[in-house]
Amino acid sequence: MHSSLVHMTLAHNILSGSLPLEVGKLMHLVVFDVSYNNFSGEIPTTLVDCSNLEYLHMQSNSFHGTISRNLASLQIIKELDLSSNNFTGKIPRDLEKLQFLRFLNLSFNDLEGEIPTTGIFGNASQISLIGNKKLCGGIPELDFPSCPIIKGKNEGSIRLLLYSPQYYHLPF
Template sequence: MQGNFFQGTIPSSLRSLRGIEDLSLSRNNFSGRIPEFLEEFKFLESLDLSYRNFEGMVPIKGVFRNSTATSVRGNSKLCGGIPEFRLPNCKLQHANKIRLSLTMKFVISLVSYQSVLKASEGFSLANLIGKGSFGSVYKGVIENSETTIAIKVRNLLHPAASKSFFVECEALKNIRHRNLVKVLSACSGYDHRSDDFKVLIYVFMVNVGA
């Protein structure tokens, strides 16, 4: 597809080309977010997205796991991805970051969606340890550490989930008890689909539900 001067976002019709082995989008004017369906191309061995106008988070599965097979150079608005891409971390939504910093002063630090994604191995079903009406809980490991954590992901399709997230933050700020699970961090921002995303991160304990 190189050299055709296509414009706009990568078309969803490419989803059907699952058997493709080499995909170069150079010398086109594609922009927008990198579609996550490219992660699912099992036979894709080479992907060139360099020097375009892509933005947002770079996927981390499939061909995107290999920095020698995937080129994202020259896209100044991209973030995340594997460390070898040397891209900046994806930032939290500014307003949510301020709000959380006020309500969760006891938290070690705010984390990015990218960090949570890596810790849970892409929210793998193998790491799912609990599920309820307000969300799901995944087991994960903090990067560069052996600390095991429980990642409580809010189901924001539930009408009360977003409100309950901040209610829980406020409650945890004011409660101290040795029998309560310790909160380590929080994430409030957007995921790779630009959907609202809210997470609380706890010390991992057996039988912690959603």
């Protein structure tokens, strides 16, 4: 299936089920908006094959799973809205590398861990992460709590081996 479809908006319907893997065959897709539906399941792995994608709006559905680091393959993406779903896990650091990304909304999911600080994450006016109570860190303007310092098992102890000079035959 080859398609020259560039704009697909299915927003504000009562569509349900999971998105088919075939969505990745829409190679020329620039805008993909399935927001405000009842979609569930994970983001299709084939979505990253839509290399012309600039606007991806999937907010207000019931998508779940982790946010794939493969989304960073969408190198010219400008807007990414995955808010108000059921995503879990950490924010993929690879999203920091998306140099054309101007709007990122991951709010109201169940994300956890440290918020990246470079790329789009360095500009609080371009991202929204509210409603993710297990996130920490990030730039101060985001106003998230600091991440806890995780102490290592052997913290505070140094293994030191001392050797007596009588065991060495130094050449001088």
